Amino acid sequence: MKLEWLSQLTDAELVEALGTPHLARAASHELQKRGRDAARAVLAGLADARAAVRLHCCRLMDRIYLPEDFPTLMRMLDDPHPAVRSSVLHTLSCDRCKADEAPPIEGPLLDRAILAVAADPDRHVRMMALEAVGRAVHVSRRASEAIALAASSDLSAPVRKKARWFAPGGPVHRRTAPRLARRAG
Secondary structure (H helix, E strand, C coil): CCCHHHHHCCHHHHHHHCCCHHHHHHHHHHHHHHHHHHHHHHHHHCCCCCHHHHHHHHHHHHHHCCHHHHHHHHHHHHCCCHHHHHHHHHHHHCCCCCCCCCCCCCCHHHHHHHHHHHHCCCHHHHHHHHHHHHCCCCCCHHHHHHHHHHHHHCCCHHHHHHHHHHCCCCHHHHHHCCCCCCCCC
């Protein structure tokens, strides 16, 4: 199906189209092409009554995030839909997807991610929260303790397995360990 006509829509109309399953992918691509120019409409879409719209907007924010968006995205960690909570955790913790740096993990984001690892009822959210907490495992004892607890006691085997990746000695922990500074000379 040809959807070139979507390029003629306003940013707000494209955000509205995110709630229509057969238009959502194309609308998302168009909004992503518009980048930060569409940020105001995408941020407004985070308050939409439809979880699908909020989810697409969280995913878009992963690419167009700026530091001033942090408070709005932090509020999304209370979203009733687990896919939205999982997506916003990714948005707030993944630095590979952003042109600039991801938000610092220390502070309120680490606090909320540790809470999600320990208490979110959805295992997918807990798994994504592990990635956020894992960013701080080399600099925060609280992060290391939260990961160790999840590795030993989470009710979900996949969550325990992923936690072991981030725990000391695990493959992600080893790969992300800070490199020793080379000696000058």
